[in-house]
Amino acid sequence: MNLSSAITELSWMRVAIALAIIYLARVLFINPGEKRSTNDDEEETFPEPMAKGDLTLAQLREYDGRDETKPILLAAKGIIFDVTRGRDFYGKGGPYNAFTGIDCSRALGKVSLEEENLCADVSDFAASERDALNGWVAKFEDKYPVVGKVTDGKYNGKF
Numbered sequence: 520m521n522l523s524s525a526i527t528e529l530s531w532m533r534v535a536i537a538l539a540i541i542y543l544a545r546v547l548f549i550n551p552g553e554k555r556s557t558n559d560d561e562e563e564t565f566p567e568p569m570a571k572g573d574l575t576l577a578q579l580r581e582y583d584g585r586d587e588t589k590p591i592l593l594a595a596k597g598i599i600f601d602v603t604r605g606r607d608f609y610g611k612g613g614p615y616n617a618f619t620g621i622d623c624s625r626a627l628g629k630v631s632l633e634e635e636n637l638c639a640d641v642s643d644f645a646a647s648e649r650d651a652l653n654g655w656v657a658k659f660e661d662k663y664p665v666v667g668k669v670t671d672g673k674y675n676g677k678f
């Protein structure tokens with residue numbers, strides 16, 4: 520064995536030893552909590568999809584993500600969507616939880632999370648706000664099942 524092949528062999532041995540150490544460290548020190556939560560993700564369960572049907576605003580209110588055994592619903596332009604699959608967005612503590620259990624047309628059109636916009640009043644909307652709302656509704660129609668309509672809704676847009 521000449522000098523250069525001895526050096527190459529030594530380098531490979533170093534790489535192999537380093538890999539073995541990394542592997543052992545992962546096996547020995549992996550955070551068991553972390554591992555469990557990965558398994559939880561795989562087994563994430565969702566409530567039964569919401570049965571199709573129209574709801575009153577009071578009934579819609581019951582599906583605002585607080586009760587994790589119930590589907591999560593939101594309405595836009597009077598159309599009710601089952602957004603349970605978007606639980607990370609809409610569930611309890613999620614960034615868009617405020618949109619659930621109500622018709623949130625105004626907030627969507629104004630791209631706002633302000634309390635005063637958490638309603639269905641779009642009577643003063645500019646064209647750009649109307650377009651924004653329609654864009655969100657198109658996205659929801661693509662992504663989530665439609666449950667039905669709000670029977671006593673306050674949505675007052677003609678578009």
Ligand code: HEM
Nearest residue numbers: 602605608615618626627628629630631632655658659662
């Ligand atoms: C700091 C400001 C914000 C940031 C960084 C942000 C970021 C995001 C991101 C990364 C997504 C995921 C996009 C995707 O999956 O395609 C998303 C979705 C969304 N955002 Fe925001 N957002 C912000 C503010 C807002 C505001 C003010 C509204 C009010 C209307 C809003 C409404 C939504 C909605 C409705 C979705 C769709 C969720 C879904 O797919 O069901 N966002 N946002």
